[in-house]
Structure formats: C-alpha cells, structure tokens
Amino acid sequence: MYAVEQYARAHIVTDTADSPDDERRVVPVALRYDPETDPRQVHITLPGPHEWVFPRELLEQGLRVPVSKGGVRVWPLGRVQAVMEFHSAQGVAVVQVDSKALMRFLRRTYTVATPVAH
Template sequence: MSTVIEQAAQARMVASAPRMETIPVTLRYDRVDPFAVRMAFPPPATLEGAEVSWVFSRELLMSGVDAPAGVGDVRVRPYGYDRTVIEFHAPQGVAIVHIRTGELRRFLRRAQSLVPVGREHLHLDLDHDLAELMRDAA
C-alpha cells in the first residue's frame, strides 16, 4: 500500500484584476507526516518562478471546507455552493485561490482512508524524529 496520496486539482488564482487565472496545483498527503497536507504551485504561478509548496494541517483543510478556519499564514473558508477559498499569507503578500470543494473532499476522503483522523500518532516515527533533532543540534 502506498504511503503517499497525490491529487492534481485546478485552482483559480484571484488577482487584483477581475479575471481569475486557472492554474494546476498538486495536493499531497504522506502518512510519514500524518498531520500535514501540502499544496504545490507550479513555477508560472509563483513570484519566484519556481515551484512553491505550502504545508498546513489536514485538520485546517477539513474544517475550512465547511466553515471559516485558520488565523495564521493559511486560512480556509467555503465560498458559495461548490468552492473553497484558501488564502496564503506571506511577507510578499497574500495569494488567494479558489478550488472546487468536491475535489478537496475527495482528497480528504483518500487521506482519511490512508490515515484515519485520530490515528495519526500511530504513523509517527518518534525515534527517527528525535535522532534527526539530535543530529541537527550537534
């Protein structure tokens, strides 16, 4: 059984102009890091011209598809009938994307089948993480 789920999705980048540009994004969930999800943006959609990935909690995404969630760098909220808004706050500015809620729910169902909510701790390798921490401290 695979330990990683990747799912392509179409997002609409909200710009200051009225039009919204559609960009491909990749949602990623890895049971090695069971509390987190990653969303990768392709180089043309970033200020740096290189792929950028944001990492945030799976719980935030799950909560945000139904009600506004988040107060930090990543905020998620429903928008209309079939969209979810994800805001990414960085020193360079704020990026706002709209994604179909159905795509996010499908991704979350797949992640849930890999690691059920409340069972994340069973997939942590604390010995390995502690060894890495100690190695970095030396």
C-alpha cells in the same frame, strides 16, 4: 504505505489583474499527504516554487466554516467552491478550488493507514 497525491484546477483570485482573463486564471494545484513523514499535515503546491504545509484538519474545517492558522486561511464559497488564502513575506496568494476535489483528496488521506508510533 504510500503518499496520497492529487491534482486539481484552481482559479487565482486577484485584484491586480491586467485583464479580465488574468483575474480568473486557471492553474494546476498539487495536493499531497504523506502519512509516514507528517501524518497531521497536507501540502499544497501552487505554480512555481510555492508549497504550503498546514494541518489537514484546517482544510477539512475550512470546507464548512472560515478558519485560519498562521499564514493560511480557508473558507467555503457557496456549496461548490472553497477559497484558500496564503500569506507570506512575498505577498498573498488567493485561489478558488472546487470543494468536491478537496473532499475527494481528504477522503483519500483518511483511507491511508497512519503509522503507529514506537
């Protein structure tokens, strides 16, 4: 069994931009799912040491309707984009990602066999 990893491009959405270029800066986002260590969770890593772990189901539902759990919110933005909002003590990070990339990642997570509990 193996972990699923995928990289996607995301736009950082902020209202504190110094210039129009900063407002929609493109950053790499790492998506990870490891069925052996945590079969119900996905990991999303933003630039720097910013990793978020939340239920895979939240990401899946958030592609269709607005959902939130803890410090994570996900909602569709039209037909081709999704927004993920991450809240922490350091502030709020909001990123916009192509829905197609997130759906591809989710499909791959469901093709990996889930470990059987003993």
